[in-house]
Amino acid sequence: MPDYSRYEFIKVEKAERVATVTLNRPDRLNAVNPGLHHELMTIWNDLAEDREVNAIILTGAGRAFCAGGDVKGMASGTLASPSGGTSERITAAEGRRIVQNMLDVEQPIIGAINGDAIGLGATLALLCDITVVSEKARFADTHVKVGVVAGDGGAVIWPLLVGPHRAKEFLMRGNFINGAEAGRIGMVNYAVPQEQVMTKAQELAQELADGPTFAIRWSKLAVNKWLKEQANLIMDTGLAYEMMTFNTWHHKEAVNAFVEKRKPNFLKEPEEK
Numbered sequence: 508m509p510d511y512s513r514y515e516f517i518k519v520e521k522a523e524r525v526a527t528v529t530l531n532r533p534d535r536l537n538a539v540n541p542g543l544h545h546e547l548m549t550i551w552n553d554l555a556e557d558r559e560v561n562a563i564i565l566t567g568a569g570r571a572f573c574a575g576g577d578v579k580g581m582a583s584g585t586l587a588s589p590s591g592g593t594s595e596r597i598t599a600a601e602g603r604r605i606v607q608n609m610l611d612v613e614q615p616i617i618g619a620i621n622g623d624a625i626g627l628g629a630t631l632a633l634l635c636d637i638t639v640v641s642e643k644a645r646f647a648d649t650h651v652k653v654g655v656v657a658g659d660g661g662a663v664i665w666p667l668l669v670g671p672h673r674a675k676e677f678l679m680r681g682n683f684i685n686g687a688e689a690g691r692i693g694m695v696n697y698a699v700p701q702e703q704v705m706t707k708a709q710e711l712a713q714e715l716a717d718g719p720t721f722a723i724r725w726s727k728l729a730v731n732k733w734l735k736e737q738a739n740l741i742m743d744t745g746l747a748y749e750m751m752t753f754n755t756w757h758h759k760e761a762v763n764a765f766v767e768k769r770k771p772n773f774l775k776e777p778e779e780k
Contacts, residue, residue: 509553516543517550518568524561524716525709526554526614533569538577539627544597544605547631551608561716563612564708565635566619567628572644575626578653578765599746602627602659606738609634610731613724615715619708620644620686621701630660633668634734636727638695639708640686646694649681650749653765654758654773658749663741667734668694 511519518529528550530537539547554560567573576597609616609631618635623645632638632646640646648661656662657678665674669692676682690698699707715723752758756776764771 508559509557511553514546514550516540517546519550519554521557521559523713524559525564525712526557526560526562527564527566528554530565530567530573533567533571535577536569536571536574536623537567537628538574539597540577541597544601548601548604548608551605551612554614555608555612560614561720562712563614563616564619564705564712565616565631566621566705566708569622571622571628572620572624572632573626573628574623575628575649576653578762599658599750602746602749603742606630606634606660606663606742607735610735610738613728615712615723615727617708617712617715619705620695621704625649626657626661627659630664633664633694634660637697637711639697639699639704639711640689640695641701641704642685642687642690642698643701644686645683646686646689647681647683648678651679652681652761654755654761654771655752656745656748658742658745658747660738660742660745662745663734663738667737 516530516532518531520527520529530543532538532540532543537543554563615637616635618632618638618640620632620638620640621644622641624632625645625647626649629646629648632640648657648665650657650661661678662674665677668674669677677684684694686695686698689695697707757773760773760777761771
């Protein structure tokens with residue numbers, strides 16, 4: 508049986524064949540640091556092997572679901588090479604495996620999106636099999652706001668949900684969409700008042716946990732063949748472009764401006780000191 512106590516930034520609670528998986532950095536809006544990034548890669552393998560789990564709920568602690576990458580961490584250089592690194596670095600290889608491992612989990616994943624889902628947080632939310640979101644929660648892939656490409660899954664899932672034209676605008680502008688509007692355009696399954704998010708997610712998860720296990724799991728896997736095909740087509744290119752943009756002065760200007768709480772200037776490359 509998997510040992511979930513070893514996770515520092517993810518909390519797992521099990522009851523009635525349902526595992527509730529909570530991103531647990533509420534003081535940082537569950538922003539993804541290197542430790543959480545690594546745990547997001549391994550948690551899906553553990554859940555897949557857990558015979559006591561027939562359905563999974565993914566949610567966030569506190570008032571956000573996940574604020575995406577830790578921009579202050581970017582400013583201090585927590586990105587590694589595409590294929591290497593340590594537990595203290597975020598790598599492209601881990602980014603690829605997060606998406607792959609999430610798509611490989613046979614148990615249905617219900618996203619209980621309790622608050623804002625930004626960047627990688629939006630990708631995690633939208634990769635869930637069924638999404639229940641707060642009407643007031645905001646979705647955005649804001650990679651472009653920090654001068655990088657949405658290579659860690661955004662370029663895969665957004666076009667599948669909203670079409671290429673809308674997806675390109677969201678990814679190129681980093682604009683926000685609230686849960687109510689996301690529900691209206693079919694980007695998510697359910698948009699409900701904040702206080703009903705977890706109740707609805709638990710209702711769906713329990714129904715699936717108590718249902719015909721193999722029919723449910725294999726129906727999911729059949730549809731996920733399509734998602735995997737898109738991930739196989741796009742992920743490597745997206746991650747390669749993302750790694751390249753991490754080395755541009757636009758990215759450096761964006762994260763410095765964020766830390767210094769000013770508007771970035773992308774029109775003039777700063778002179779070297």
